[in-house]
Amino acid sequence: MTLLGQFALWAALLIGLWSAGLAFLARWQDRPELALAVRRGAYAVFAALVVAAIALWKGIFAHDFNIEYVASYTSRNLPEYYLVSAFWAGQKGSLLFWAVVLALFGALAQLLTARRFRDLLPYVAGVTNLVAAFFVAVMLFGDGANPFERLSFTPPDGRGLNPQLQNPGMIAHPPMLYLGYISLTIPFAFAIAALVARKLDAGWIIAMRKWALASWLFLSIGITIGMWWAYLELGWGGVWAWDPVENASFHPWLTLTAFLHSVMIQEKRGMLKRWNMGLIIGTFLLSIFGTFITRSGVIASVHSFTQSSVGYFFLGFLLVTGILSFTLLYTRWPALEPEAKLESTMSRESAFLFNNLALVGIAFSVLWGTLFPILSEAVQGTKITVGPPFFNRVNIPLGLFLLFLTGVGPLIAWRKASSRNLQRQFVGPVLGFVAALMLALTLGLRGYPLMTIALSGFVLATVVQEFGRGVRARMRMHAENPVTALGRLMSRNRRRYGGYIVHVGVVIYFVAFTGLAFQEKTAVELVPGESTTMRSPMGHDLTFTYLGTSQFTQLNRVVSAATLQVSRDGTPLGTVVSEKRQHIDSFGRPTFEPSTEVGLKSSLQEDIYVVYAGTPDGTERAQFSLIINPLVNWFWIGGGVLALGGLLAMWPGGPQIRTRRRLPSEQAGYAVPLTGAGAGS
């Protein structure tokens, strides 16, 4: 099977390069059969990579430990569902996963794009095939990156999967993030296609908008599941540590969020053409940069991936792609002249522009902080690192400014808001702000938490007002009952109301972060029967009684489980169990370092989070870290709301969104097509 897989990789590489070469070099515009050949190249690369993926999967499921990858990440006693996730558990497998999914998306983009954008498609195929070919090349030529590499002998059993990856969240977290990163290639491909073909109206944006939304959705879900995994597995009681690898997923999310807002200005007003191009190219580059950070080990991270020269392939790719893309953008600069001017700072355009600046500012500050160890070493010769205090200091004020704009954007009119418009729109939301402010003050909040809650009230009131007005208007005009009106309102304006629901999700996130700022933490040592009490931030007295520790063997691990009885204000809540796990192979020998499973008692108000740190030899004293986390569950709820809003916005069908009429200058094609007749049609 590995031979077949190897062969399939070579086939994908050659077809990919051939079709990309044809797309960019040959004059396919005059020859429809060549254009078709280029587009079919996307399907062929996909087919070849599916064969390669099946080959690796067969090796994993057959426990062929002669394959180095299979021996390194699986074992005979690994539960079956983790065999599935073993495909992307290691670097080699995740490269193949990346390539095959990219080829799938590339093929889908060819299949699903409307006929009127046909002129762009051969270029799109060229870009996706080139990127896929790069990933295949990394596998074939990278140092220790080929998933089909064989060992000189066959170990009796594999090493097994890292226990921290043996978690249901971990089956979903990496592929979700990968789907997000990978699908970014499609909007990027459309941008490049539009630049090369000089089709610089909003067509490319309409053609790829759903892809950008899908990518945003995958990234959001992937990041949220990643937070959930960090919360459950890393045992420090937080959800986000500003670790370089986490940041790497946050950068493209921020710039993509900016992009999703600023394209609306281009669609409505024909402005920001250059900015949008730059933003989507930058977003794609940031996703590649994230892969470089994760794979190269240039920056110390808790995510210990194998460090190898593979990272430098990505650095090279990043530089070449960046230079080529921005050069291309530069050559089309005059043709990307805006069609309108900003008419007033009191306008939707201006709110969106500030929103873009804030998002890009946050992305820049996070990038700067992530790279600072390298930058400081290069400039001063001494490595200086920044941690969570830096990111919090910088990003809390910027985040609050962004939250404020989240409320303002939907309220303010396009072009120029009249003072009547402002009055009519802002009275309700300002009342929401004041109400939330009062509530937060009576709860004793001050400073940033106070501002967060007050602004959350502002944004929520904005969303409620928008929904309320829409529903009332429909009830009046179509004589519908409120429920029908709400349903039709949302299904007729999916993008708009989906967006508002996303805003609600964002507010929930902000509130959850505020809650987490009030975390209480203590370390205790208890003998069986002994109790300790701590006061939770919500004002409850929580009593923990240590009941004892039990040892047992379960699946592929030996477990010692420490049990605590918990009661809140004297009412028993039941028990919490935290485990120390030693994973073993099928011969009973220990594999990996011991790992810890946190004990959790979760509620909407607060989580009780217990980490069993171990029992010193020869004693019966057990050491625990006890953490009370207010409002943590709201992260997962916020993530769910965000995902629902995103799904609604991208749901297929619905009314066609009207596009701006082309200006005469565009129709005349003052950008004379260099590449042939096809581009002028």
Add this chain to the structure above:
Amino acid sequence: MKPSTKFALGAVVIVASVSLLIAQGIKQTGTYFLTPTQLVERTADDPTFHDVGLKVSAKVVKGSITRSPAEQRVDFTITDGTSEFPVTYVGLVPDTFTDENDIDVVVEGKYGRDGVFHATDVIAKCGSRYEAEWEAQGQQA
């Protein structure tokens, strides 16, 4: 004033605040990240460095870990091959903190005038596994 000028002013304010926040944040929260040799040299040059909180990345000397469970204290020695010094830490250490293999640690704290590094945080990374290890097993088999 033209709207685009007003917007440009707003943009300048935002860019300036972002830069200011970053610059101040780095100045007030930035932490030195040194190797043991760099730390030893710097403190020799400038004794006030003993009072600066910083991070050191090094390897744990095999067999040097002594645990005092009663006080939850751990003592160990770290090295980068050239310089080494003892570290003392009170608190819970991560699961990956063992001295069976060469493990990489990052310790955060102050390098006291007593020549002992008083850590406030210990982060352990488990030794990466290399292909070479498979080859070694193959030769044994």
